[in-house]
Amino acid sequence: MTGIRFLWVALVAAMVGWSGCAEPQPSTRPPQNEPLKVLNLEPLPEFSFINQDSTPITEATVAGKVHVVDFFFTNCPTICPRMKANMLTVYEEFVSDDRVVLLSHAIDTRRDTVPVLKEYSERLEVSAPRWHFVTGEKDAILGIARDYKLAANEDSTAPGGFAHSGALILLDQKRDIRGYYSGVSEEETAEMIGDMKKLLAEDGE
Amino acid sequence: MENKPKRRYLPLLLATGIPVLGLIFIFVFVDLEPDAVDASGQARYELHCANCHGKAGEGLRGLYPPLAKSDYLAQNQGNLACQIRHGLQGPIMVNGHPYNMAMPGNPNVSPKEITAIINYVNTSWGNDIPTVTQASVEKRLKYCAGG
Numbered sequence: 511m512t513g514i515r516f517l518w519v520a521l522v523a524a525m526v527g528w529s530g531c532a533e534p535q536p537s538t539r540p541p542q543n544e545p546l547k548v549l550n551l552e553p554l555p556e557f558s559f560i561n562q563d564s565t566p567i568t569e570a571t572v573a574g575k576v577h578v579v580d581f582f583f584t585n586c587p588t589i590c591p592r593m594k595a596n597m598l599t600v601y602e603e604f605v606s607d608d609r610v611v612l613l614s615h616a617i618d619t620r621r622d623t624v625p626v627l628k629e630y631s632e633r634l635e636v637s638a639p640r641w642h643f644v645t646g647e648k649d650a651i652l653g654i655a656r657d658y659k660l661a662a663n664e665d666s667t668a669p670g671g672f673a674h675s676g677a678l679i680l681l682d683q684k685r686d687i688r689g690y691y692s693g694v695s696e697e698e699t700a701e702m703i704g705d706m707k708k709l710l711a712e713d714g715e
Numbered sequence: 716m717e718n719k720p721k722r723r724y725l726p727l728l729l730a731t732g733i734p735v736l737g738l739i740f741i742f743v744f745v746d747l748e749p750d751a752v753d754a755s756g757q758a759r760y761e762l763h764c765a766n767c768h769g770k771a772g773e774g775l776r777g778l779y780p781p782l783a784k785s786d787y788l789a790q791n792q793g794n795l796a797c798q799i800r801h802g803l804q805g806p807i808m809v810n811g812h813p814y815n816m817a818m819p820g821n822p823n824v825s826p827k828e829i830t831a832i833i834n835y836v837n838t839s840w841g842n843d844i845p846t847v848t849q850a851s852v853e854k855r856l857k858y859c860a861g862g
Contacts, residue, residue: 587819591767595775633777633816669819 546680546688546705550659554685557654559615559644562627567613567644572685576709577611578702579679580693581655581662583618584630587669589676593693594634597678601636603703609683609710612641615655617662617672619648658687678702682709756835759828763799763821764836772840778816780809783840792837792844796852797859799829826853 559567578600582590597612604610616622622630627643645651648664655662655674662674680689680702689705691698761770764782768774772783782788787809791798802820806813824832830849837844 585817588766591775591779594778595769598776629815630778635776 546682546708548682549687549689554657554681554687555654557646557650559646559650560624561638561642561644562624562631563638564624565638565642567642569685571639571642572611572613572681574683575609575611576683576706576713577613577681578706579613579615579658579681580677581615581617581651581660581674583616583670583672583674584622584626585618585670586672589694593676593678596693596696596699597641598634598636599696599699600678600703600706601641604706605640607640607710609713610640610706614641614643615651616643616645617648617651617655617664617674618670619645619651680705680709683713753827753831753834755828756831757839759824759832760835763824764832767818772836772842774809777812777814780807780812780814782836783842785809785842788836788842789844792847793855795833796826796829796847796855799824799832800856801859826856829856 554569556569557567561567578597580593580597582593584590594614597614601612616627622645624645627645631637631641631643652662652664658679660675660677660679662672664671665673676693678691678693678699679687680691682688688709689702691702693699767779768782769779772781772785774781780787787807788795798818799821801822803818806815808814827849830847830852833852834846836842837846
């Protein structure tokens, strides 16, 4: 009898173990009502990139703006399309608000040239100056990702040749980081839109 | 008297054997479900396709074409298996709109999974396209251009 009992205990334990793997991860984000903390310890460095209209984009472009930063590449088969669908929601929310800028960095700098980024933005039916798709020197793009504390690397084993974080980063008018959100999550994107409105309200005080 | 020790193991054998046989039967039975009702289609679609084509087959503006109510989908049924396996390059027209983003292939998706995906897409979001069999998908995959 002990043999049978052991078999069933093992079987039940295995089933519980399997279902345990499918449990959703609890959110690590702070409660909604708390003020947004400044998350960077030191000021972010200057940068110089070029957008889909061949316009130079620097730290001056985002000075005084609530802005969202992310990293992607146009040939990305995995998380980028969902990030872009969520960024599109943000774009639509603030399309006529001059106080907001979206800044998407193309990390596949060899393939994602200015004309490629132009076609991509046109197919997405979005435009500068609300949403800049920027490219530049590869080391500069990957370097600023590290400055934003995001992972972005060339990786021949990853689908499409690059591995990068799917985060959206929210920065305030002073270029301080105020939040990190999952760009593949509709819920966290909605939360970010709420936080952007908080930052815009701070500006008016 | 000599048989008694042997008989003591008979209930044990039955008690372990029956559940094990039952489990084997369930796995075999599930495997033999007809292609058209393979419920894994939605999960496979959401894993491999929905990032670009959307959870409801809506696509993403001019970047990724819709699969819901798509004339291209209806007219290219014979090419779908190869397109899912090997991807798709170059411009296409879908419902009168041009699209030109490369679609990556899925070399590790099995014929069974491809069948489930096609049948999910063919019968979802207002689509009413006949389902396909795994045998027909396997046949198509043998003759993919360049594959």
